[in-house]
Amino acid sequence: MGTVHARSLDPLPMSGPDFGVHGDDAELVEVEPEAKQEVLENKDVVVQRVHIDGLGRTKDDLLGYEIAEVFTATNLIDVMKKSHEAREKLLRLGIFRQVEVVIDTSDGEDALSNGVDVTFEVAELRRLTGSYNTMVGNNEGSMVLGLKLPNVLGRAEKLTFQFSYGTKETSYGLSFFKPQPGHFDRNISINMYKVSGQFPWSSLRETDRGVSTEINFPIWKTNHTLKWEGVWRELGCLARTASFAVREESGHSLKSSISHAMVIDTRNSAILPRRGALLKMNQELAGYTGGDASFLKEDFEIQLNKRLFWDSVLSTSLWGGLLVPIGDQPSCIADRFYLGGPTSVRGFSMYSIGPQSEGDYLGGEAYWAGGMHLYTPLPFRPGRGGFGDLFRTHFFLNAGNLCNLNYGEGPRAHLQKLAECIRWSYGAGIVLRLGNIARLELNYCIPMGVQSGDRICDGVQFGAGIRFL
Numbered sequence: 001m002g003t004v005h006a007r008s009l010d011p012l013p014m015s016g017p018d019f020g021v022h023g024d025d026a027e028l029v030e031v032e033p034e035a036k037q038e039v040l041e042n043k044d045v046v047v048q049r050v051h052i053d054g055l056g057r058t059k060d061d062l063l064g065y066e067i068a069e070v071f072t073a074t075n076l077i078d079v080m081k082k083s084h085e086a087r088e089k090l091l092r093l094g095i096f097r098q099v100e101v102v103i104d105t106s107d108g109e110d111a112l113s114n115g116v117d118v119t120f121e122v123a124e125l126r127r128l129t130g131s132y133n134t135m136v137g138n139n140e141g142s143m144v145l146g147l148k149l150p151n152v153l154g155r156a157e158k159l160t161f162q163f164s165y166g167t168k169e170t171s172y173g174l175s176f177f178k179p180q181p182g183h184f185d186r187n188i189s190i191n192m193y194k195v196s197g198q199f200p201w202s203s204l205r206e207t208d209r210g211v212s213t214e215i216n217f218p219i220w221k222t223n224h225t226l227k228w229e230g231v232w233r234e235l236g237c238l239a240r241t242a243s244f245a246v247r248e249e250s251g252h253s254l255k256s257s258i259s260h261a262m263v264i265d266t267r268n269s270a271i272l273p274r275r276g277a278l279l280k281m282n283q284e285l286a287g288y289t290g291g292d293a294s295f296l297k298e299d300f301e302i303q304l305n306k307r308l309f310w311d312s313v314l315s316t317s318l319w320g321g322l323l324v325p326i327g328d329q330p331s332c333i334a335d336r337f338y339l340g341g342p343t344s345v346r347g348f349s350m351y352s353i354g355p356q357s358e359g360d361y362l363g364g365e366a367y368w369a370g371g372m373h374l375y376t377p378l379p380f381r382p383g384r385g386g387f388g389d390l391f392r393t394h395f396f397l398n399a400g401n402l403c404n405l406n407y408g409e410g411p412r413a414h415l416q417k418l419a420e421c422i423r424w425s426y427g428a429g430i431v432l433r434l435g436n437i438a439r440l441e442l443n444y445c446i447p448m449g450v451q452s453g454d455r456i457c458d459g460v461q462f463g464a465g466i467r468f469l
Contacts, residue, residue: 047071047079048106048115054122058095059154065182066090070118079103083118090120092184094158095151098123125150142166155181169197186217201351201455203242203360204249206334207234225261228289230254233334243358249333255293257286267305271439272375272392272431274313278303286335287326294326295335312376320368336363339402340423342461345369346398347425347447349455354402356453368418369400375431392431394443399424423449 050067052060066089073079083101090099099122106115131146142164149159158177164170173193180186191214196207210231217224233253237246260283267276280301287294299321306314325331338351338361345353354364374395378388403417429443440462447456 043076043114044074045076045079045114045116046112047073047118048110048112049117051117051119052122053119054124056124057127057154058124058151062093062155062181063090066093067120076103076116079116079118083120087120089184090122093156093179095125095156096122097125142169155179156184168200169195171195171197185223188216189214198238199351200238201338201349201361202333202363203238203246204333205236205238208232209234221264221266223263223265225259225263227259227261228257229259230256230289230291235334243360245357245362246333246360253293253332253334254291255286255335256289256291257284257293258289259284267303271437272313272433273303273305273315274307275305277305292329293332293335294329295331296324296326297335298322299337310376312374315373315375316371317373318368318370321366323365325365331365333362336365337367337402338363339367339369339400342441342443345371345400345423345425346396346427346443346461347445347456348423349457352455353400353423355404359453364402365404366418367400367402369398371396371398390433392433394429394431394441396428396443397424397426399449421449421451423447423451423454 047070050070052063052067055063067086070079070082070086073082080103083103087099087101090096099120102119102121104117104119106112106117127149129148129150131144131148133144135142135144143166144162144164146160146162148161151157152159156179160175160177161172162175163172171194173191173195175189175191177189178187191212192210193212194207194209196205198205208231210229212227212229212231215226231254233255235250235253237250262279262281264277264279267273267278278301282297282299284295284297286297299319301317301319303315303317308314321337323331323336338354339345340348340353341350351363352361354367355362375392376395378391378393399422401418401420401422405413405417425445425447427443427445429441432440434440443461444459445457445461446459447454450456
């Protein structure tokens with residue numbers, strides 16, 4: 001930013017015992033005049049050059065889209081703001097482990113008096129990275145090993161291999177991710193996977209081998225996902241005591257489906273939001289692109305969050321779904337909805353609401369669920385900004401129902417079945433938030449509307465939700 005000269009603020013003494021000379025013999029010291037300081041905050045500037053130092057395998061044309069806005073800055077504050085935004089975009093690409101910004105005055109023969117240069121100092125990720133972590137959710141724990149090849153072709157592509165070994169399922173998959181240059185939210189991914197899972201509430205074991213292709217793109221304030229999936233499913237009995245209804249479902253099947261998902265999310269946080277709303281809508285159509293599974297599946301989720309007095313938050317949610325078989329073939333147990341447990345209707349055992357046969361739960365073709373949640377600070381919180389802010393007291397009331405539908409009776413009969421024998425529960429608990437990654441819940445539940453055969457918990461349920469950034 002130019003040359004800086006320093007000088008003493010006090011006048012130099014011309015005589016004294018410390019100098020050993022008289023004032024008349026002292027040599028005059030020439031003091032260079034202080035350079036004038038300019039206030040550039042409101043002064044018009046021109047960004048003449050943008051440099052990116054530290055590039056290796058990354059292509060220049062990819063980064064041109066991310067830093068283009070820096071050239072539109074008109075003053076120093078605007079330059080700093082747009083440079084910070086460009087830095088965030090570069091980090092979002094997932095190909096740099098570090099990005100630093102340096103702003104300096106322009107130099108050279110063509111330098112303008114108000115010209116500035118912006119330099120991004122980047123450090124690329126290694127060609128091969130690995131990760132190891134554990135996850136807890138849906139009453140299951142798992143260990144995940146991953147290998148990533150970031151920026152494979154130089155334009156933010158990513159090749160990922162992941163292996164997961166859990167208490168109930170083991171899976172592995174290979175995926176390729178490709179974003180559109182300049183529009184990271186628009187991307188395409190191709191996946192190949194094998195997933196094995198155990199579902200003790202249904203005495204069912206399932207192994208899926210498949211391929212899928214996803215296209216993600218935003219439209220206005222919504223995010224959309226189009227997906228095609230082809231999967232070979234192998235169903236089997238988990239125990240010898242499995243019911244006859246589950247044994248009938250055993251065997252191999254092939255599903256080919258096209259699905260669409262739309263998300264509108266204005267929440268300030270996905271873990272414990274204080275304000276905002278969430279809307280999710282999913283549609284899946286199977287059978288028209290091949291396979292022996294044929295159905296139309298719709299489901300949605302709505303969540304509203306409102307901040308109240310005393311730093312408390314009121315959250316309401318509603319979700320539901322409908323599965324309509326196409327043709328004479330009934331729906332498959334692997335495609336139906338399941339309800340119950342700490343992640344849906346608290347107070348009931350995992351997926352233990354709805355039709356059953358000899359103690360095995362078979363899922364349903366229609367469901368609804370909703371709840372009201374009040375999150376308040378701990379009574380003994382020492383103060384804002386401390387460790388106590390990670391904890392919340394949780395009061396809740398939730399309800400729901402799930403059933404199979406007889407499509408010959410008409411829509412009124414369908415709604416009547418969903419309105420009958422509603423399961424609901426209420427209770428309270430403690431929620432711990434671990435940054436923006438996970439939340440842990442410990443709730444005491446009191447289930448109501450219980451029918452014969454329903455499995456309910458012993459009053460205390462533990463739930464976990466994990467979100468990786």
